[in-house]
Every structure is written in structure tokens, then in C-alpha cells.
Amino acid sequence: MYLSSGMTTYDTMTMSEPHGFAVDLLTLKLGIYSRVVKHIDIEFHWTNKKPVKGFSRGQAKDFHQSLMQLPRVRFDKRNRRIHVDVVSSNFFAEQQDKRPSKSDLKYGNAEYLDALRLVKEQVKFDHRSFDIDQFIREATRILNADIPNAAERNTIAERSREWSNVALANHWPFQDLVDNPDYWNLFHPNARSLLVTPIFWTKELGGPHGTEVGADVLREFARWHISRRRTSPLKFLAALLKGWSVEPIGGKVPEHGLPVTTAAKTVLRWHQSDPNLLKATDQIAIGLAFAVYKLRGRCPEEMIKLALAATKRRRLLVEKELIQTSMPFWDSNLKMLDIALKKMDSVDEIPNTANRLLAMQNKLAPPTLSPIDQLRRIKFATELEYCYDDLKPLLERELDKLRIAFLKLPANASKSKKLQCVKKCVISLNALEDDESVENGIDTDEREILCDLIYRMGDLVGLDPENDYVDQWREW
16 A cells, blocks of 8 residues: 655645655555555645735635635545545644654654544445554554654655555566566566566666656556557557646657657757656656567557657766766666667567477467357456455456347447447446445456456457447446
8 A cells, every 4th residue: 555645735735744754654564454445645734824925815715715625535446546635733834844843743643643534434444345443553553653763764764765666666667577477477578588687677767667657657558558459559658648647848749749859959958948847758758668568579669769769868968967866877777778779679579489389389279269159268257356256246247248249249240239239338337336335346457357358358259459449438
């Protein structure tokens, strides 16, 4: 579980230092209590002791009216995220630049604990999916302990950041995948053969997925890829930029939203104008190219060009000493990325060993089944094995209805008839997601499995998965 805290005043949104220590302690010491909650984010609203200059009477009224609606707890079941908004009773906007004392941290711990108790009061969980009573008891024990000295607090904060990176990235790629076969086998043999340097797989900041942005790109593409294995990653890129509200940099750019410009004057102007946007843009381009190659074993030429342009821009900023970093090998890491990207396009064949194994499997494989026989043989119970116990039979029922509907269609059925079958299934799943009598909803794991199964069945009856037709009606 990933924990976070923030601070909001009338004109500021940032990290809340007095409450951040509570996050650090719980991140390190709190166990795993839930599979239905991935992230708890608590936003503390700091009021003002004195009237704010330049703040009109109307603005002040609107601000205080918004505070009157708090506390508020929202549970986003689809993304397994709880967001809590509360008004701080111990901290005020005038204190936001003050370094918190031990006393402040004690008050911060108490307020964070009170906010967690609000979650227990306002969101109902089955103890099997989230043992929130034990969660609160353990959090109380941790946060009521004595505040350590400054050196110990710095150590706790540093270790907490390491652990939160792992939690946020869903355990990969921030762990050394080379030493973990379960994760290592997720990736294509081409990638495992070409990307032989640890930087490509570990949490080093010079690697394509070592930053938070790069890790998020890999994780999001992996989820998207499950049900769209033949769809161009440029479609994913366009959706990602829109979903993350990343504005195009440099004015007119290609449809997918990333620039290919590497001219020094232009890059320096972009960096001066908005260095964070340029950095995020480059990290997305580099991260996505490597994510595609890791999972598919090849990468479209256009995607490689975007990533090469991004590495060239990063190297230019390093040479101009405009990137502030303590990493001594930053420039050499970028060169390694550049070399790997240039090799990607030519490495389309599976290594010889893998080819031999594949040939042996083909010789031993049973006769190929017809699409209809393959459709009949899909075992939904096996595919849904790790879904919520109360949800599993309901999902299996809807998927079986779709299979039966496909099997009843005549051989020359039109595309629209097939899509009507899918539409009926997806709408039934939408209703299931909204059914309050069902305790657990369709979360990330279930969504990925459902999309994979629906597209797989559609493929067997002649529907093209690249059209992403499920998304026309899906609300889960």
C-alpha cells in the first residue's frame, strides 16, 4: 500500500512536512492489510490566522465555504485509491515555511491518525479484503511512539522513499528483475538478449525506468498491452499524454504529442521556458520505447526516433551543465540508452536458442484447433482464479453468456452482429460494477483479465482487437 500526504492553503498545494513523518513511519513499519486499497492519500487544508492580502471578500467566502464541506472521504474503487480531505486544527498557512519541531511532528502524527480513522468510519470494508480495525490499531501503535532525533528521522525518510518507490511501481521495475525469474520471464527474449546491462532493469536514475515517470510508463503500458498486443504503441502514447494532462512542448508537434526536435537553440529555449515539462516529455519518450521493446521484442521506428531525440536533448543539457545531478555516470548512461535504441530496430529475430526451442515446441504441438474449438475450450474459472471470490462466479457467468452468443451466430454473421454481442456483455459488466449488493468491484486485475478474455474471444470470431471496441461501452 502506498501512503501520501499533502498540504493545501488558499493559494498553495505542496507536501505537508509535519504530516510527512507519519507517512515515512507507516511506510516502513506498517504491514500489508489490503488488496482492495492500493493508495491512501490525505490532503490537509491549512487555514489562515490573518486576512490574506490581495484576497477579495468573494474569494475568501468561496474558500471558507469549501472548507465547510470537509472532512470528506472518497474511495475510487476502480483505481483502488482513497483520498481524504481534512482541515488541520494545529497548522496554519503562515507556518508553511517553518521547519517542523518534534512537537509539530507529534501533532502531525495525531492528525494523520485521525484522518485514517475517518476512513474506517466512512468506508465499509469486509475484514477479509481490508482488515481496517487491525490496520488502525497498528498505525496507532506506530504513530504514538516517541519522536526520534533528527539523524534518525533523516534515515527513516530516506528508507521510506525507497520503499514507497517499490510500492508505487507495484514492485517493478524498481527491483532487480534479473535475479527474479517470476518478473524476468515477463519480458521478451529479444529484450533480455539485447539489454544486458543492469541499468536497463534496475532502479538506477540513469535507466529508462529508474525515474518515477519512467516506471509509471512501463507499468501503464504493460497493463494496456495485455488486451492490445497488436495495437500501435503510438495510440497508447496519445492516450497517456491526454490522461496525464501533458501539454505539447514547442507548439506544433506530431499527432502523438512528442517532439523530434534536437536543435540546440530550440532545446535550450524549451528548457528555460519549462524544464520540468521538457524532462517529463523526454522521460516518457525514452521510457515508452524501452517498455515496448521489453514486452514486444521490437519497437516501431517512429517510437525509436522519438526516444533517440529525447536522449540527444538530455545529453545536450548534461553537456551544458543545465541538469543538476549528483550521478557521476549520467552522461555515460545516456550514451548507453542511445546505443541500445539504435540497435533495437535491427534486432527483430528471437535469439538462436529461443528459435530452436520454438521449433521443438512446434514439432511436439498437437494439431491446431479451429477458432470455434478454441473458443469452446477457454476455461474462464482458470483465467479468473485470482479474482475476488464473490465476484468470480458473476464474471464467469457474463463471459459464458458472451461465448454462447458467439457460438450461436451463423458463420457469415456481420461485424455489427458480433459487436452487439460484445456490447451486451460489457453493459452487463457495467451494471455489475454498479451493483451495491456485490462487495468487491472490478479493479485493475479483474479489468485486465476481462479485457484480455473479451478481445481473445472476439479475435476468434473475426473481430479486430486493434479497434479497441470494448472501450466504446466499458465503464469499469
